[in-house]
Amino acid sequence: xxxxxxxxxxxxxxxxxxxxxxxxxxxxxxxxxxxxxxxxxxxxxxxxxxxxxxxxxxxxxxxxxxxxxxxxxxxxxxxxxxxxxxxxxxxxxxxxxxxxxxxxxxxxxxxxxxxxxxxxxxxxxxxxxxxxxxxxxxxxxxxxxxxxxxxxxxxxxxxxxxxxxxxxxxxxxxxxxxxxxxxxxxxxxxxxxxxxxxxxxxxxxxxxxxxxxxxxxxxxxxxxxxxxxxxxxxxxxxxxxxxxxxxxxxxxxxxxxxxxxxxxxxxxxxxxxxxxxxxxxxxxxxxxxxxxxxxxxxxxxxxxxxxxxxxxxxxxxxxxxxxxxxxxxxxxxxxxxxxxxxxxxxxxxxxxxxxxxxxxxxxxxxxxxxxxxxxxxxxxxxxxxxxxxxxxxxxxxxxxxxxxxxxxxxxx
Ligand code: GLV
Ligand code: MN
Ligand code: MN
Numbered sequence: 585x586x587x588x589x590x591x592x593x594x595x596x597x598x599x600x601x602x603x604x605x606x607x608x609x610x611x612x613x614x615x616x617x618x619x620x621x622x623x624x625x626x627x628x629x630x631x632x633x634x635x636x637x638x639x640x641x642x643x644x645x646x647x648x649x650x651x652x653x654x655x656x657x658x659x660x661x662x663x664x665x666x667x668x669x670x671x672x673x674x675x676x677x678x679x680x681x682x683x684x685x686x687x688x689x690x691x692x693x694x695x696x697x698x699x700x701x702x703x704x705x706x707x708x709x710x711x712x713x714x715x716x717x718x719x720x721x722x723x724x725x726x727x728x729x730x731x732x733x734x735x736x737x738x739x740x741x742x743x744x745x746x747x748x749x750x751x752x753x754x755x756x757x758x759x760x761x762x763x764x765x766x767x768x769x770x771x772x773x774x775x776x777x778x779x780x781x782x783x784x785x786x787x788x789x790x791x792x793x794x795x796x797x798x799x800x801x802x803x804x805x806x807x808x809x810x811x812x813x814x815x816x817x818x819x820x821x822x823x824x825x826x827x828x829x830x831x832x833x834x835x836x837x838x839x840x841x842x843x844x845x846x847x848x849x850x851x852x853x854x855x856x857x858x859x860x861x862x863x864x865x866x867x868x869x870x871x872x873x874x875x876x877x878x879x880x881x882x883x884x885x886x887x888x889x890x891x892x893x894x895x896x897x898x899x900x901x902x903x904x905x906x907x908x909x910x911x912x913x914x915x916x917x918x919x920x921x922x923x924x925x926x927x928x929x930x931x932x933x934x935x936x937x938x939x940x941x942x943x944x945x946x947x948x949x950x951x952x953x954x955x956x957x958x959x960x961x962x963x964x965x966x967x968x969x970x971x972x973x974x975x976x977x978x979x980x981x982x983x984x985x986x987x988x989x990x991x992x993x994x995x996x
Pocket of ligand 3 (some may be wrong): 679
């Protein structure tokens with residue numbers, strides 16, 4: 585394999601990720617949520633890279649970018665390679681995006697060489713769950729799980745997923761056409777690790793065995809709004825104070841439970857004024873554990889704690905589950921192939937668990953799925969300081985090319 589050419593390709597990948605980071609809803613930082621206007625620019629830019637390769641690009645009704653690189657023969661099965669194109673607020677340039685840009689680089693590196701399978705590049709429209717609180721809108725469409733309940737869910741402006749799709753110029757009635765064909769061979773995703781493990785071990789690439797399960801819920805504490813100056817402390821029903829007590833209980837439980845991580849990442853209070861006791865506090869909860877039993881047990885426990893705290897303070901609390909996603913094991917055959925491909929690049933693969941959620945965990949319900957992690961400098965992600973080493977991206981491209989050859993020879 586020509587390493588010089590691959591290093592150049594890796595530099596192009598990094599530059600392209602940086603360019604896409606400029607397509608943002610915010611002026612000074614990157615935020616590109618589900619089907620927001622800058623997603624049009626992002627799609628246009630990627631289509632511009634794919635078209636010269638003879639790749640037909642379309643946007644499906646869930647807003648996913650789909651580009652098909654043809655097989656040697658017509659009507660061949662498809663191998664999917666991709667990741668997501670949406671971001672968190674104040675995002676870095678690589679989470680998700682790298683996996684899509686890297687797939688484009690793989691096709692470019694093929695120099696028009698064809699396989700017995702078509703290769704479909706997928707840029708998922710939504711993985712983070714920022715705009716609607718529920719993640720994986722894009723990948724759920726591919727497995728036929730983008731249901732009415734999710735389509736009716738509204739963002740902070742009261743716009744539903746369905747309406748957001750229409751506003752982007754797409755037709756929600758055609759979502760069923762986004763579903764994967766039965767002859768899909770596999771899905772592969774390259775993604776930055778977003779943690780410190782590979783860096784600590786000095787290894788550029790990792791093989792994912794399992795993606796941990798995750799629960800996402802919304803809690804609403806309801807008390808009574810009142811005057812901050814005239815209401816004595818013993819007759820208050822302060823929703824923020826109750827929420828605060830519960831948040832510290834969440835942290836305590838996670839600290840005391842091995843392998844558990846739990847996060848309250850967002851809190852909105854009403855009416856939201858300095859001199860008014862909050863009558864309502866709405867909070868998000870994100871809970872993850874490698875064991876589904878431990879995760880759901882922790883969620884039950886936290887619901888109970890919220891109820892106890894609310895009752896003791898004379899408030900009420902309600903909870904709404906937005907996601908209850910089981911831990912997912914990657915396909916063992918693909919894991920072996922990935923391990924072999926990493927070895928061929930001269931690197932020692934490291935088997936690991938992903939604490940972050942990925943589109944791969946959704947696709948795995950329907951097709952054999954494999955994931956490759958790239959070392960993340962400083963383990964920093966979901967932040968503008970997120971980065972990758974060009975050399976590691978080169979190794980990932982090399983690994984991807986070996987994988988394509990291996991899959992082709994296993995299907996021959
Ligand atoms: C996706 O970034 C996640 O929250 O795991
Ligand atoms: Mn991601
Ligand atoms: Mn992310």
